[in-house]
Amino acid sequence: MSIKVLYFASLRETLGYSHETLTLRPTIATLGDLRSHLARRGGVWEALSEGRNVRAAINQEMVGPDVAVNDRDEIAFFPPVTGG
Amino acid sequence: MNCVSVQEADFDPGTETEALTVGRTDVGAVATFVGLVRADKLGGESGGASGEISAMTLEHYPGMTEKSLEAIVAEANTRWQLLGTRVIHRFGRLLPGERIVFVGVASSHRSDAFAACEFIMDYLKTRAPFWKKEDTPEGGRWVDAREADDSAAERWKT
Numbered sequence: 315m316s317i318k319v320l321y322f323a324s325l326r327e328t329l330g331y332s333h334e335t336l337t338l339r340p341t342i343a344t345l346g347d348l349r350s351h352l353a354r355r356g357g358v359w360e361a362l363s364e365g366r367n368v369r370a371a372i373n374q375e376m377v378g379p380d381v382a383v384n385d386r387d388e389i390a391f392f393p394p395v396t397g398g
Numbered sequence: 399m400n401c402v403s404v405q406e407a408d409f410d411p412g413t414e415t416e417a418l419t420v421g422r423t424d425v426g427a428v429a430t431f432v433g434l435v436r437a438d439k440l441g442g443e444s445g446g447a448s449g450e451i452s453a454m455t456l457e458h459y460p461g462m463t464e465k466s467l468e469a470i471v472a473e474a475n476t477r478w479q480l481l482g483t484r485v486i487h488r489f490g491r492l493l494p495g496e497r498i499v500f501v502g503v504a505s506s507h508r509s510d511a512f513a514a515c516e517f518i519m520d521y522l523k524t525r526a527p528f529w530k531k532e533d534t535p536e537g538g539r540w541v542d543a544r545e546a547d548d549s550a551a552e553r554w555k556t
Contacts, residue, residue, distance in 0.1 A: 320459070322459055322527065322529060323457050323529035324529070324540040371459075374459070374461050374462035374465050374466075375462075376466070390459060390462070392459070392527060392529070393529065393540070393543070394524075394542075394543030395523070395524065395525065395526060395527050395528055395543065396529050396541045396542070396543050396544075397458070397487060397498075397499070397522060397523065397526050397527075397528025397530070398433055398487075398498070398499055398523040398526075398528070398547075
């Protein structure tokens, strides 16, 4: 399974990445699984650890951690929004 | 007509308001909201450094931003009898006093126009993927999300 992951705002700056393409093992089924997988990279990636205030979207729709991740999805992680 | 724009350029609130009613006689009420960059004290509500914010940069998630604003407008149309909506949100570098956001709602009666205008702003604040970064003498500082914005959006759920 191949997905694109985007990072925005303070999270993008902390991680030093705006996007990456990942090939995932089938054990990563949900958005929550993906987030834990990324946080386990350690160091700056702990910004994605459980308990940190991070929001996420799949294919440009804000969703919760239990939503399934599918091949070719566009996933985004970002801090709570501050527009308006 | 519903129309959403995400742009760097400024907008003219008068022109946008007028466009909501041009050529029609069924509109009895237009409610508009214009959001501006405030020259807040540095450090926001928590205080700290002295001086004022000299500029602000708005980042957004191209594609999702437009989709989320369209979804918010669609939701407003299911809740109230609306005859037209216009939402404009700017991104990029903005100075204090500059316009950031415009929401205009046309309806037959004022109650629907007022309510929908406030609803769109409250939902936009918590759902549209924009992030503000303030310019300070020490460099950029990301603005923290406010809990008051979450509760403002929550109250529409009842």
